[in-house]
Amino acid sequence: MTKGSLVNYIWEIKKKSFRWLENNRGFIVVLIVLPLSFFFGLFFRLQKWFLRLLYSAPKKHDERVSQIQTKVILWGKQPRNERKLMCTSRPNWQSLSTTFFRKDLCHKISIPLYDILELNEKAMSVKVEPFVTVGQITDYLVKRGYTLAVCLEVAEATLGGLAMGVGMTTYSQNVGLYQETVVSYDVILGDGSLVTATRSNEYSDLYYTLPWSHGTLGFLVCLELQIIKIKPHIKLEYIPIEGKSKYCELIRHISGANDKTFKTPDYLEATVFSKEKAVIMVGNFADVPQGEKHKINRVSAFYKPWFFKHVETFLEKGRDYEYIPLEDYLLRHNRSIFWVVETMIPFGNNILFRWIFGWLLPPQIAFLKFTTTPGIRAMTFTKQVFQDIVLPMNKLEKQIDKAEELFNIYPILIYPCRIYDHGPHRGQLRPPRRDQMVVKSNYGMFNDIGIYGVPQKVKDKQRFDAVKAMREMEKIIKMEPFTRFTRDVGGYPFLYADTFMTRKEFEEMFDLEAYEKVRTKYKANGAFPHLFDKTKPEINVFQIGEEYADPF
Ligand SMILES: Cc1cc2nc3c(=O)[nH]c(=O)nc-3n(C[C@H](O)[C@H](O)[C@H](O)COP(=O)(O)OP(=O)(O)OC[C@H]3O[C@@H](n4cnc5c(N)ncnc54)[C@H](O)[C@@H]3O)c2cc1C
Numbered sequence: 001m002t003k004g005s006l007v008n009y010i011w012e013i014k015k016k017s018f019r020w021l022e023n024n025r026g027f028i029v030v031l032i033v034l035p036l037s038f039f040f041g042l043f044f045r046l047q048k049w050f051l052r053l054l055y056s057a058p059k060k061h062d063e064r065v066s067q068i069q070t071k072v073i074l075w076g077k078q079p080r081n082e083r084k085l086m087c088t089s090r091p092n093w094q095s096l097s098t099t100f101f102r103k104d105l106c107h108k109i110s111i112p113l114y115d116i117l118e119l120n121e122k123a124m125s126v127k128v129e130p131f132v133t134v135g136q137i138t139d140y141l142v143k144r145g146y147t148l149a150v151c152l153e154v155a156e157a158t159l160g161g162l163a164m165g166v167g168m169t170t171y172s173q174n175v176g177l178y179q180e181t182v183v184s185y186d187v188i189l190g191d192g193s194l195v196t197a198t199r200s201n202e203y204s205d206l207y208y209t210l211p212w213s214h215g216t217l218g219f220l221v222c223l224e225l226q227i228i229k230i231k232p233h234i235k236l237e238y239i240p241i242e243g244k245s246k247y248c249e250l251i252r253h254i255s256g257a258n259d260k261t262f263k264t265p266d267y268l269e270a271t272v273f274s275k276e277k278a279v280i281m282v283g284n285f286a287d288v289p290q291g292e293k294h295k296i297n298r299v300s301a302f303y304k305p306w307f308f309k310h311v312e313t314f315l316e317k318g319r320d321y322e323y324i325p326l327e328d329y330l331l332r333h334n335r336s337i338f339w340v341v342e343t344m345i346p347f348g349n350n351i352l353f354r355w356i357f358g359w360l361l362p363p364q365i366a367f368l369k370f371t372t373t374p375g376i377r378a379m380t381f382t383k384q385v386f387q388d389i390v391l392p393m394n395k396l397e398k399q400i401d402k403a404e405e406l407f408n409i410y411p412i413l414i415y416p417c418r419i420y421d422h423g424p425h426r427g428q429l430r431p432p433r434r435d436q437m438v439v440k441s442n443y444g445m446f447n448d449i450g451i452y453g454v455p456q457k458v459k460d461k462q463r464f465d466a467v468k469a470m471r472e473m474e475k476i477i478k479m480e481p482f483t484r485f486t487r488d489v490g491g492y493p494f495l496y497a498d499t500f501m502t503r504k505e506f507e508e509m510f511d512l513e514a515y516e517k518v519r520t521k522y523k524a525n526g527a528f529p530h531l532f533d534k535t536k537p538e539i540n541v542f543q544i545g546e547e548y549a550d551p552f
């Protein structure tokens with residue numbers, strides 16, 4: 001056998017084994033990944049419990065913060081040419097992002113801050129350390145009659161990560177993005193100094209540029225967040241709609257996009273199941289009437305249908321409502337990670353599977369990342385899409401058309417959210433344009449469009465060029481002004497996801513003027529990576545060759 005034919009033979013074997021794995025991935029995930037993930041998560045939950053037992057001490061917060069300051073000052077004492085840029089020691093695989101930032105090239109600073117510090121019921125706020133998770137704070141607040149104003153549906157997200165990245169939920173059409181609910185940030189700067197940034201104090205420039213900064217302006221060591229009073233149940237109304245223009249217009253109407261005085265619901269989201277079919281969900285805090293106890297549904301119980309599958313049934317059943325315990329509502333998408341788990345376990349929503357294995361779900365996101373080798377990352381990078389893009393709601397119909405044209409993945413998630421114009425205060429998000437503003441208000445009505453899964457073309461084993469498709473969605477192809485969809489209509493992609501822009505395109509997409517000034521003023525240059533470098537994929541998307549464009 002010649003060398004060339006041996007290489008071809010091995011390549012053929014590799015292709016056949018990948019295809020077998022891909023066609024039987026559900027069984028691999030159930031028999032191997034889920035049990036390992038369970039024990040992996042159990043180990044870390046026990047580790048966390050033990051560490052909390054040993055270390056958790058809110059009263060030690062100041063002592064811990066000064067220890068971190070010392071680490072930064074010691075870093076600064078190194079010769080300039082020996083200093084590596086700083087980042088947190090939190091391993092990539094614990095991060096809720098699809099990218100793997102090269103932390104091995106950085107100087108990692110441990111930020112051992114995992115505690116809830118103070119609940120201030122008078123000020124309606126809670127002070128937390130950055131690595132408190134959504135799951136932790138939800139459990140702590142709900143039993144006290146509160147929740148965060150913007151409280152996520154993914155338990156593993158950390159409050160600091162959301163503050164330095166971006167966060168939004170179905171309450172965001174009332175209050176905007178997660179950053180709008182931040183009262184103050186305590187940050188250690190590149191020179192080791194500790195500052196508190198608020199909307200109105202001397203560090204207000206820092207306050208407005210910390211969101212979407214992804215740890216490139218300093219280390220967050222404390223966060224004060226707004227909370228809201230709650231009732232123990234959400235009355236959730238499911239409104240199935242046929243007709244893209246009809247459901248788009250109804251979403252705009254209910255979100256208050258057409259009328260600032262419209263009484264918007266507490267929670268609003270839509271799941272688009274096909275271009276012409278969607279279910280709009282309208283939720284309000286409620287007391288369950290005596291005669292309606294039978295309408296209480298614990299949607300997040302392990303044996304229940306996956307939430308998006310439950311929602312889909314209303315396309316047939318018609319309009320209806322139910323009462324959902326708040327914690328079940330807040331974590332409604334957690335069990336199936338929206339609809340991501342379906343791509344791993346196609347039969348995962350089967351009633352038998354749920355009763356037998358449902359308690360093992362979701363696979364720990366940290367475990368999925370922990371087991372993502374560079375080879376798996378390269379292989380899946382162009383065959384799966386995980387994107388959230390914030391776009392003006394007056395372009396919702398076009399968003400759906402573009403998403404179907406490029407990816408043809410359903411369901412699609414729609415979360416309405418306000419984007420505020422903070423006047424002279426500038427951050428990385430460009431303010432809404434005039435035609436996007438809600439009349440007589442200081443905000444525009446936007447929405448997150450969430451696209452998660454395997455593009456239809458990949459499923460059909462057709463040629464799919466992920467880079468071209470995502471750049472098309474970001475619509476920055478050779479900077480042609482008429483085709484820059486996201487830039488053109490004025491949108492922003494979440495930076496937890498893979499981006500496909502050059503530096504120049506990135507600076508077109510985001511307004512970095514204030515950010516660059518703040519980096520200089522607060523000694524971030526030379527101390528922390530630049531935002532573009534921190535959030536670009538570790539895979540150079542412009543070097544992706546033909547071999548990645550085809551499934552096999
Ligand atoms: C699969 C997996 C799932 C995970 N799931 C979650 C999750 O759901 N929620 C979550 O918050 N974290 C989660 N983690 C992160 C986990 O909580 C941390 O890794 C853990 O707290 C231990 O910290 P560390 O060893 O990484 O060290 P570091 O985080 O760098 O901390 C170093 C030091 O900080 C102190 N410290 C560490 N942890 C704590 C703590 N909990 N309280 C007070 N002080 C502490 C100790 O002194 C420790 O030696 C997960 C990690 C994995 C791998």
Ligand SMILES: NC(=O)C1=CN([C@@H]2O[C@H](COP(=O)(O)OP(=O)(O)OC[C@H]3O[C@@H](n4cnc5c(N)ncnc54)[C@H](OP(=O)(O)O)[C@@H]3O)[C@@H](O)[C@H]2O)C=CC1
Pocket residue numbers: 086087088089090094095096097101111130131152153154156157158159160161162164165166167168169213214215216218219220221494495496534
């Ligand atoms: N509904 C929603 O909005 C949802 C949003 N998400 C996404 O998940 C992300 C949050 O995930 P999570 O794992 O919690 O956060 P990550 O660990 O991914 O952190 C996000 C960014 O914030 C930085 N960061 C985190 N903590 C600190 C700190 N104490 N000081 C300075 N920088 C810090 C990280 O830098 P470093 O790498 O140095 O740690 C990283 O660049 C968000 O970016 C969001 O987009 C996920 C699910 C739902």
Ligand SMILES: CC(C)=CCC[C@@H](C)[C@H]1CC[C@H]2C3=C(CC[C@]12C)[C@@]1(C)CC[C@H](O)C[C@@H]1CC3
Pocket residue numbers: 095096097098167168337338340365368369372386388413415448450452496
């Ligand atoms: C609703 C909003 C505004 C955002 C939701 C974002 C999530 C859907 C994504 C955030 C992190 C993403 C990751 C994955 C799926 C989609 C997210 C949860 C993976 C679990 C996909 C499989 C990979 O192996 C690991 C990914 C980690 C991050």
